[in-house]
Amino acid sequence: MTDECEVTITVNGRNRRSRVEPRRLLVDYLRHDLGLTGTHIGCEQGVCGACTVLLDGRTARSCLHFAVAVDGSDIRTVEDLASLDDLHPIQEMFHQKHALQCGFCTPGFLLTTVELLESTPDPDEAAIREALMNNVCRCTGYANIVDAVTEAAVELRRGRQP
Amino acid sequence: MKPAPFSFVAPETLDEVVEALAAHGEDARILAGGQSLVPLMNLRLARPEVLVSINRCGELDYIRLSDDRLVVGALVRQIDAETSPLVQAECPLLAKGLRHVGLPATRNRGTVCGSLAHCDPLAELPAVALALEADLVLTSAAGERRVEAHDFFVADMTTCIEPGEIVSAVAFERQDPSERSALLEVSNGGSVFPVGGVALRWASAGGTCTLARIAAFGVGSVAQRLVDAEDALVGTDLGPTAIAAAVAAARNAVNPTGDMHADADYRRHLVGVLIERGLLEGEGP
Numbered sequence: 001m002t003d004e005c006e007v008t009i010t011v012n013g014r015n016r017r018s019r020v021e022p023r024r025l026l027v028d029y030l031r032h033d034l035g036l037t038g039t040h041i042g043c044e045q046g047v048c049g050a051c052t053v054l055l056d057g058r059t060a061r062s063c064l065h066f067a068v069a070v071d072g073s074d075i076r077t078v079e080d081l082a083s084l085d086d087l088h089p090i091q092e093m094f095h096q097k098h099a100l101q102c103g104f105c106t107p108g109f110l111l112t113t114v115e116l117l118e119s120t121p122d123p124d125e126a127a128i129r130e131a132l133m134n135n136v137c138r139c140t141g142y143a144n145i146v147d148a149v150t151e152a153a154v155e156l157r158r159g160r161q162p
Numbered sequence: 163m164k165p166a167p168f169s170f171v172a173p174e175t176l177d178e179v180v181e182a183l184a185a186h187g188e189d190a191r192i193l194a195g196g197q198s199l200v201p202l203m204n205l206r207l208a209r210p211e212v213l214v215s216i217n218r219c220g221e222l223d224y225i226r227l228s229d230d231r232l233v234v235g236a237l238v239r240q241i242d243a244e245t246s247p248l249v250q251a252e253c254p255l256l257a258k259g260l261r262h263v264g265l266p267a268t269r270n271r272g273t274v275c276g277s278l279a280h281c282d283p284l285a286e287l288p289a290v291a292l293a294l295e296a297d298l299v300l301t302s303a304a305g306e307r308r309v310e311a312h313d314f315f316v317a318d319m320t321t322c323i324e325p326g327e328i329v330s331a332v333a334f335e336r337q338d339p340s341e342r343s344a345l346l347e348v349s350n351g352g353s354v355f356p357v358g359g360v361a362l363r364w365a366s367a368g369g370t371c372t373l374a375r376i377a378a379f380g381v382g383s384v385a386q387r388l389v390d391a392e393d394a395l396v397g398t399d400l401g402p403t404a405i406a407a408a409v410a411a412a413r414n415a416v417n418p419t420g421d422m423h424a425d426a427d428y429r430r431h432l433v434g435v436l437i438e439r440g441l442l443e444g445e446g447p
Contacts, residue, residue, distance in 0.1 A: 005170060022170035022213070025204075044163065045201040046268060047354075058241070058270040064200040065271070068170050069193060069215050112267070133354075134267045 012080040027062035038078040049135035052108035078107035099148035101139035165203040172215040184303040195272035231333040240269040255343035259290035288385035292377035294334040301330040344440040381416040409434035
């Protein structure tokens with residue numbers, strides 16, 4: 001039974017059917033089987049949040065899930081946010097507010113921000129900081145990330161379409 | 163690192179789950195949210211040969227009232243219990259404790275029963291279960307047994323779960339609306355893991371304390387109910403003398419160890435500070 005299993009997972013709106021070993025982590029399935037390398041692997045033990053994706057609409061560590069165990073689920077990754085020449089308002093604010101330096105952690109921060117602003121369109125700073133507990137950034141010191149999320153919330157409330 | 167190879171089964175009913183557990187015995191582990199188990203597997207500190215996922219068992223995803231109990235099924239995610247109006251009304255201490263568990267992303271997936279079964283000495287929920295005098299429902303192919311929280315938690319990462327058993331539900335004592343409760347903890351620099359903490363429930367009638375339940379975590383190898391501290395409060399006016407007696411009893415009862423985050427004396431001191439703060443400042447965050 002360590003043999004490969006067939007899974008069907010909706011990734012960024014597309015039904016993807018694959019055969020995977022049970023021990024295949026969701027993050028490796030996304031990166032290696034589907035070629036979606038926007039989701040980054042950091043610590044592989046659930047601490048850093050670089051691998052954060054939306055699993056059935058909620059943030060989840062993709063390094064702490066097996067692809068077989070999320071068979072039938074709906075996954076959104078950073079690739080779903082924007083096309084190459086048209087950034088999502090959250091991405092645009094991260095750009096404008098210098099909310100990244102090396103950028104390694106950024107995909108995870110973006111998806112945490114999507115979850116926050118979908119449920120709480122007008123978060124105060126405490127709510128933003130609590131949501132951002134999901135993710136570790138070693139470069140920015142977080143101040144610019146909080147600014148970017150605040151401004152992204154304003155943009156989205158103004159009706160800017162993602 | 164990547165996990166060692168394993169086999170995977172995902173039954174759709176509790177009967178099939180316990181059948182699979184019976185077939186594989188000690189080689190099997192249950193996968194619920196996986197937020198504690200999968201890190202251990204990635205580090206190869208855990209190498210189960212078979213994972214029995216309960217994520218397809220819709221029948222285990224329920225929160226309901228049963229007499230004087232609030233019963234939470236094995237597949238209830240922490241976030242869903244935390245935000246459940248039923249939990250907030252009937253067991254506010256559980257909702258308060260859940261707010262401190264892990265991170266938002268791990269609460270989205272981790273389960274209430276899974277955290278109890280994992281039995282991390284720094285986890286909040288075992289202390290909440292002790293303070294709410296919970297019963298753990300252990301189901302196996304042979305049937306079902308109920309174990310009081312007091313007997314369930316044995317030591318660091320060790321419970322009385324036998325091979326072939328699953329924690330299929332946990333039944334918490336419902337809190338009276340007149341009760342107050344608080345969960346307080348201290349952690350270093352916003353770390354997910356606290357240094358230590360306490361879960362408190364208390365009630366008064368006519369100026370006299372009629373109920374006190376106190377449990378602590380992070381101050382021993384496993385969460386601990388502090389009965390002497392409770393006894394120091396019941397029947398008193400909850401004034402400074404009574405609180406001082408409870409604080410002294412609590413510090414006397416715990417047996418913390420030191421580590422890089424805090425030494426043993428700090429933790430012993432902390433448990434008293436948090437009890438006093440909870441009783442004086444009330445509901446807490």
